[in-house]
Amino acid sequence: MGRTARSSRDLPHPKPVQKIQLSEDAPTYRLIAAGLLLLLGAGALAYALLRLLAPEAGWKAIQASAAGGPTCAEEFVFLYELGADGRSAGAEDRALSAKYTEVCRKAFQLFHTNESFEGMVNLREISRRPNEILEVDRVLWRAFAAVQEHGDRTVYLGPVYARYGDLFYCTDDAQLTDFDPYLSEEVRQEYAEAAAYAMDPRHVEVEVLEDSRICLRVSEEYLDYAQREGIDRFLDFGWMKNAFIVDYLAQTMMEEGFTHGCITSYDGFSRCLDDRTLGYSLNLYDYERSAGQPVQVGTVEYQGPMSLISFRAFPVDVSDGQRSYQLRDGEVRTSYLDPRDGLCKNAVASMVCCSDSLSCAEMAMAAAPVFIAEAIDEGSLAGLEDKDVQYLYCQDKMLHASEGMLAVTGIRQGYVLGGP
Numbered sequence: 001m002g003r004t005a006r007s008s009r010d011l012p013h014p015k016p017v018q019k020i021q022l023s024e025d026a027p028t029y030r031l032i033a034a035g036l037l038l039l040l041g042a043g044a045l046a047y048a049l050l051r052l053l054a055p056e057a058g059w060k061a062i063q064a065s066a067a068g069g070p071t072c073a074e075e076f077v078f079l080y081e082l083g084a085d086g087r088s089a090g091a092e093d094r095a096l097s098a099k100y101t102e103v104c105r106k107a108f109q110l111f112h113t114n115e116s117f118e119g120m121v122n123l124r125e126i127s128r129r130p131n132e133i134l135e136v137d138r139v140l141w142r143a144f145a146a147v148q149e150h151g152d153r154t155v156y157l158g159p160v161y162a163r164y165g166d167l168f169y170c171t172d173d174a175q176l177t178d179f180d181p182y183l184s185e186e187v188r189q190e191y192a193e194a195a196a197y198a199m200d201p202r203h204v205e206v207e208v209l210e211d212s213r214i215c216l217r218v219s220e221e222y223l224d225y226a227q228r229e230g231i232d233r234f235l236d237f238g239w240m241k242n243a244f245i246v247d248y249l250a251q252t253m254m255e256e257g258f259t260h261g262c263i264t265s266y267d268g269f270s271r272c273l274d275d276r277t278l279g280y281s282l283n284l285y286d287y288e289r290s291a292g293q294p295v296q297v298g299t300v301e302y303q304g305p306m307s308l309i310s311f312r313a314f315p316v317d318v319s320d321g322q323r324s325y326q327l328r329d330g331e332v333r334t335s336y337l338d339p340r341d342g343l344c345k346n347a348v349a350s351m352v353c354c355s356d357s358l359s360c361a362e363m364a365m366a367a368a369p370v371f372i373a374e375a376i377d378e379g380s381l382a383g384l385e386d387k388d389v390q391y392l393y394c395q396d397k398m399l400h401a402s403e404g405m406l407a408v409t410g411i412r413q414g415y416v417l418g419g420p
Contacts, residue, residue: 057083060093062261064101071104072111072245080261096258103252107245110140113158113236126206127158127234130218133209141212143237143244143361148208150365153339155206156198158236159226160191160342161335168335173327180333181343191342194231197222198339204234239323239335240368243269243309243360266319267335268310269360272302279303284408286394286415287314287349292330297394297412300352300405307363308354311336311371313346336372347373351393353384354406363389 059081064073078100083089109117116124121136147155167179181188197203203222207215218226218234226234237244242265249263250271262280264270272280281301285294294316302308314332315324325333334344353367366387370380376395384391385402392401392408399408399417411417 057081057089062093062096062100064104065097068101069105070108071101072108072242073100073104075242075267076104076246076249076263076265078249078261078263080258084260092258095256096253099252099256099258100249103249106137107139107248110137111237111241111245113162113233123235123237124233126214126216127232130216130223130234133213133215135211135213138212139244139248141208141214144206144214145208146244146361146365148206150362152240152365152368153199154240154337154365154368155235155237156204157195157238157337157339157342158198158233159194159229159231160198160337161236161238162231162233164191164337164342164344165335167333168322168325170325176325176327176333182333188343190229193225194229195339195342197225206235238337239267240361240364242267243364246271247307247359247361267323268312269364270306270308270310271360272304272306272308274303275305277303280306282308282310282352284310284352284392284394284399285312285314285316285350286397286412287312287332289330292326295412296410297397297415298399298408298417299410300354300392301407301409302354304356306354306356307358307360308352309360309363309367311346311351311353311367313349336368338372345372345374347371347376348393348395351391353389353391355387355389357388367391 059079062078062080064071080096082092082096109120110122113123113127116122116128121134122140126134126136126140144155164179167176170176170179177184177187179187181191203219205217207217209215216234226232246263246265246269250273253259253261253263254273259273259275261274262270262272270282274280279301280303281299283296284298284300286297287294294312294314300308313324313334313336315321315326323335327333334346336344336346338345347370351367351371353363355363358366366384366389370377370384370391373380376393381391381402385404390402390405392399392405394400394415397415399411399415401408401417408417
């Protein structure tokens with residue numbers, strides 16, 4: 001067949017094996033080598049995990065840690081664009097989270113009305129120590145100074161908020177009569193009596209002193225009344241609490257150099273920190289009583305550093321369960337209480353206010369008499385514009401806007417932008 005056996009000389013010959021005797025007398029070298037391999041492997045794995053878990057540049061919701069105790073962060077959303085100024089996204093995220101956690105915990109403690117905290121004079125402690133000069137944190141000192149400057153009396157409705165707030169934990173309309181002044185004449189009278197004291201500076205007033213000191217002045221008559229009625233809360237910022245908190249959070253972030261984001265509370269207070277030309281938006285809602293539900297009727301678009309408030313006298317999502325209660329007949333109870341009589345009121349179903357010069361708290365105190373009323377007053381609206389507050393409200397499917405109101409887009413069919 002023409003085939004021949006291959007000569008053994010043509011087959012490959014492996015090289016002789018060189019035998020190396022490992023010494024059993026020196027195991028240390030092998031342990032060192034094994035340890036180095038383990039360290040290299042662990043380092044490579046850690047690096048891979050860090051690369052996998054490290055945040056990328058771009059928009060992210062900044063979180064606050066609850067490891068050191070509760071914070072107010074669950075009531076806010078802090079959106080921030082990491083790495084926008086060239087910094088490491090991971091390092092910026094860590095620095096942001098640490099500072100945000102710190103200020104959210106401090107705000108939670110300072111504005112707490114039911115609990116005291118060691119080494120801190122908060123709202124609870126001030127209420128417990130009337131007619132005593134106290135040194136407080138500058139955050140609270142500035143808040144009371146602003147209240148004094150604007151003459152707002154909401155903070156003195158503490159006794160009413162202490163009881164009325166339980167209304168939002170009711171699960172059935174039958175439970176409302178213990179808290180709802182619109183359903184119980186007795187409750188209405190009690191709220192009116194407490195509100196009369198709250199409105200009178202002769203009976204209750206926070207005196208703002210120098211060097212971060214204040215004094216809650218309470219008359220003997222009011223103290224006697226409080227003792228008879230079991231009142232131990234004279235102060236409560238009520239629906240405005242998060243306005244003061246979001247201002248504190250925003251100011252601190254900007255002072256730390258974090259200016260590429262926006263902080264918004266679940267109850268409608270927003271502070272945009274961004275001085276770039278990026279566009280932001282805020283939804284405007286209306287309440288359709290017949291359907292018993294909210295509808296989005298437009299979007300307010302804005303850019304640059306801005307304070308915004310979205311007043312709404314109806315729930316939009318589950319988070320509003322802490323500030324509103326919807327009855328079976330479609331009526332809604334909210335936390336917007338009139339300090340003159342302790343009744344919740346709203347002139348319109350929804351209203352958006354914005355300003356590039358005022359803080360949220362300043363704007364809230366300016367807009368409160370307009371929104372928390374029986375009806376819209378044209379004179380009060382003009383007063384808002386004089387204070388550099390622009391507004392947009394919805395009434396009878398008409399969107400009423402101030403002359404300088406920001407752009408409104410996506411207007412729902414059946415609604416019209418204009419009106420007096």
